[in-house]
Amino acid sequence: MPVGRQPVRSELFPSAGAHQWESGGISPVHTHDEGHLVYAARGVLSVHTDRRTSIVPANRVAWTPAGTTHHHRAHGETDMRIVFLPTALARRLPDRPAVFLASGLAREVLLALTSRELESTARARLHRVLADELDEATEQPLQLPEPQDDRLRAIAQHLHENPADNTPLADLGRQVGAGARTLSRLLRNELGMTYYEWRTQLRIYHALVLLADGHDTTYVAHACGWANPSGFIAAFAAIVGTTPGRHRGLALDQHSNI
16 A cells, blocks of 8 residues: 655645646645535646556546545656536446546646635636546546456556566466466456557656656657657557657646746
């Protein structure tokens, strides 16, 4: 279980909050009575539950339903914004954690909702605007499912510690006492994906963390197991929806506009 740390600075508003985290900052495990959205105005956030990790770069917003046990982690110096939704609006969102593409309007509304000066009537209108934007938003594959089988968990821990490792599944299986066929079946049953799809998701997670720490594309590509930057750029764009360079530019633009 993670050991929580205090954010560098916190501000609380009606139905919202803003927390400034140092890189590596982590919240205690907790739940909320209301469903909430989190957005990283700077840095990259991850939202962890017992079943999955949601990755939240600058152009995404993560949804966590009411009553879901979770914790947050900051990657890079992170400006975390959190908005709680009224129950009537929360019903329009999934009953499970999800990540959505955040439109320019959604991002501005999220920032406005974490402003102390906002009046209650304006806040209610913006809550409705935000729900409408998320109704139209595309749900994103930026969730890394967490395996439950002990053998898969051992492999997951190894890959988190060594994301560039290209060891075939059969060889990793020998280290945990299971054949490649058994592990492939477990991955399909538990996570709904192949080993290579899962490993790619895990590597993109680490890539987002390294990019948030200021590393360039070539360094990140090699650190996460790609032989050349072009292969990394293609895989990153397929999952995140933009190239690593454009993602970094968006994050810088968002920071400059705060």
